[in-house]
Amino acid sequence: MFEIHNLSIKYGEKTLLLPTSLKFKEGKLYTIYGKSGVGKTSLLNKIGLISEYDPKVTYIYDGSKIDTSNKKIVSSFIAQNLAFIFQNHNLINDLTVYDNLKISLDFFNLSAKEVEKKIDDILSELEILELKDVYPEDLSGGEEQRVAIARGMVTDKNIILADEPTNSLDSENRELVSSLLLKLANKYNKIVIVVSHDEYVINKGDIKLHFEDKKLIGMKEDIECNFQKEWHASKLKKHIRLKIQKKRKVPPLPVLLLILISFTVSLAVGSMNIQSLFSSKYQRIISDSLENGFLVINDSIGLGTNKVIDDFQSLSNKEIHQISDSRNVYKLEPYIEFPSMGMTFENAENYLKISRDFSPNLSINGKNIHLSKNYSVQPLFNTNTTQRQIKYFDRTTNRGIFVSESFIKEQKLEDIVAGSEMTLTYYVPINIYESHIDKEGSYSKSDGDLYVKEEQTFKILGIVKEEFPFNYSVNDNTLFMASDEMLKIQSKYIGAESKRRETIDDLPVKEWAPSAVHVTVKDSKDVPQEINRIKNISDKFSIVSSFENYKEFNKGLKYIKNFLLIISFVMLLLVVAILSFVFFLINRTRKYEVGVLKAMGYSTKHVFRLFILELLNYGKKIITLSSVLLLILTLLAIQMLQLEVVDIIHFYLASIASLIILTFVVLMTSGLIPIYLTGKQPIVDAIRKNR
Structure with missing residues (x-):
């Protein structure tokens, strides 16, 4: 049983729902209906714990109170018990249908074969198995809707929340989805809560809740708030490792951009170390000349x-x-x-x-x-x-x-x-x-x-x-x-x-x-x-x-060193600015994914880890390519400055060290800032504002 007490909805100063208590039982299909704009989607988001934290609301599941002030517990509860079927589908466009479903199963101790079987079974039941390796942008509206439904159902969670699940479906598929939702409730003993304006779907509900006049009519009002203990996760992996998806249709870092960035980075790092090397070489030349x-x-x-x-x-x-x-x-x-x-x-x-x-x-x-x-x-x-x-x-x-x-x-x-x-x-x-x-x-x-x-x-x-x-x-x-x-x-x-x-x-x-x-x-x-x-x-x-005038020579040397240092510093700032801007834009466009992943139950820590891994992956590519370009710069430096072997080794190793530090520091700061800021937002805002 899933209970919510003292739930209310406000939009600015406007009250959409007066404080109310809700009780949802297993084996029942609940349909919520009402006029457009009345607050049905906001209600569903609040039920599903993806809205902004409200300390006045109490959530109880099977007699255990959920500590909604603890984001980690909320994420664990969503991961173990709540599945969303969004009105706007909210699929990750660069992942195939299969990977969109698979990413929601990484919480559970399943083998690769078990994961594939579960995905194939639900896709077959929704008659879209042939779309397994297709990307969302190549799907029709109805197909995309069914994939979103499949993602919500594949995890076999106890509570399924669906927002207008039949919106983009024809009559045949509307019947298929409605029957499936009813089957999940009645046969598989799930709590299924559906928001819809479709009378066909509304009438399928075991309990119909009419949202009007700031009230939810149809729910027993005198529900007592009783709980015996605090809720804690029991079915999830102890260590959830969200993996980088290798099959992205559009790589976040295109090849030409990667080459451009690597060239700029290698040039800046090379110039930074070449000025030191040149100064050292010039000092030796002066020392040998004076x-x-x-x-x-x-x-x-x-x-x-x-x-x-x-x-x-x-x-x-x-x-x-x-x-x-x-x-x-x-x-x-x-x-x-x-x-x-x-x-x-x-x-x-x-x-x-x-x-x-x-x-x-x-x-x-x-x-x-x-x-x-x-x-x-x-x-x-x-x-x-x-x-x-x-x-x-x-x-x-x-x-x-x-x-x-x-x-x-x-x-x-x-x-x-x-x-x-x-x-x-x-x-x-x-x-x-x-x-x-x-x-x-x-x-x-x-x-x-x-x-x-x-x-x-x-x-x-x-x-x-x-x-x-x-x-x-x-x-x-x-x-x-x-x-x-x-x-x-x-x-x-x-x-x-x-x-x-x-x-x-x-x-x-x-x-x-x-x-x-x-x-x-x-x-x-x-x-x-x-x-x-x-x-x-x-x-x-x-x-x-x-x-010979030592002071004049030393003054000249100091001037050259300072001049080269300024040039290197300017180039370094330019590289930092370029890298920061590029990776800020890359991850800014992917902030929407943060909301989708958190709606599946991934914590901010899990999402951070995913993006860190991806940034490290980008960093390795940049460092590898830049290292090759630095080698070319080193060969040029050998010709220009007539360097000795020790100088060559020192220059190259110093450049590689600078390259690694510069790349990872900039990537981590510029790439993770937008993700961090998004992770601080309520889940529904992270999805809605960044879609």
Whole structure:
């Protein structure tokens, strides 16, 4: 028995039905009739619990009160006991007749064969079995009506509510449906409640209820409201899994739209990650292009020069350690210079006279050349700038001499070509002697280099360009040698020749130490930071750095990064807007399905799960297609930016990760918002407003 107490109907301020109580018994066909607009359909919706919740109304089924404030319980009650046959049919247009019926059977523990048999039986009884695989839009009005009736009856529920079930039927099918409804009530002991204006159907009713003057005439009025317990579901599956229907006639996401969306998404995600990659690549290019080394001179006399003067005091071991003590420092090398004339233990007494009378010369390819100025062999430190400023004759070895372009022009050395050799005399520093300098009446400690003389023939390995930015020597840029080769030569002589005497001209002699060191940092962007750090060690230190402006380069890099970031952000917003709009529209048109499914007994949770599964399905398609397009973008990026394997992997994986996050976040928010809002509506409104 199904009882409803204190039921009333209002439309705005207008009362359609005064408070009344209803009792429906099994085995009876109830027909409700009345004038059009009196509220018959509203009454049926209220009886069937698909109208807006009304706390004043009490529903009792078989002595158990239904907690209508609990939407989950209402859904379970509808799923187990209530079947609707709607006046407007409310079939899901993209599903076949078979799937429209099958979806209402997913609550019950039935095998696939049992489901198919039940559907075939009811379709046969209504003489529409041949329409099993047809879509609703291909049905006539009468056929669609019979399918709607079949869907309401296939679940074999105890209460069947039918709104104008014979509206679109001819006389033959009207008789068939009317007899079937009566049979369900009388033979199968169902409660069948029919709203109709068809006298033939009305007269079939065991109990006829006339709806007029805001009353329902024909129902016993003194019905007591008695119940013993709360109603709970007993026949339903514990876990209802609403599956995606694969046979939709019109896929919610057409192929062309899918391709367009995937292309836009991949482009946005790719641009977002390419800007990061490009910035990183550009930073590396800048780092590799900018000079990553500088010279630290111990200007103990305070001359403020960028030249390494022999009289400068040598750096202590502590100072050298302090200079090198940074994780940014890659290499620290002493500044060594091999001049064309130097003081030795042998010529110390007459050095000033000898040096005044000295006339430098060297030979190239056996030809002796007298020079107009002194020369020196200076170190070439292996830095970014150095490599770009050399015209190499031979890259296979470091053992040889490089000649500066300016020295060639000044001395008119025209015969230097690949394969040329140079024989020269040079002096290798092996010790230092301690001294002092009188500067404006103030004495400052100093020291000078003691050398050993050497003559050797070297292969000319290349020419140092005139625009070489470093000029550390008082002899200007003349000859160069790789710094590590110079260190090898010096080490050989220091071991064999150094400290042969304790003093020279009463000046103490000690082990050789540099008065300048060259610092190479790992990344050129850290040069300014390291220069500032070293300046703070001692105010005597003079730093000679590249001519390049680090701040300007970094400012340019920052500008490019920000510009690319803005472009990526705009594209990302565009993609989010497109995805949100598309999936909002897709699911907006399907909000009607939410009402239909809930009228079958599916809870908001079940419906949400269905749409989440469908959105995940769309998301997988978008991600798969976008991944392919991203692969193409990656290949293009390889060509444009000359990427390394690590860069390629990083870019692609970062793009895929961004793609997954972006796609699912946007799909879930844009796709589920309309569904969520619809799920909050009363069932009848979800159907009526979104049909």
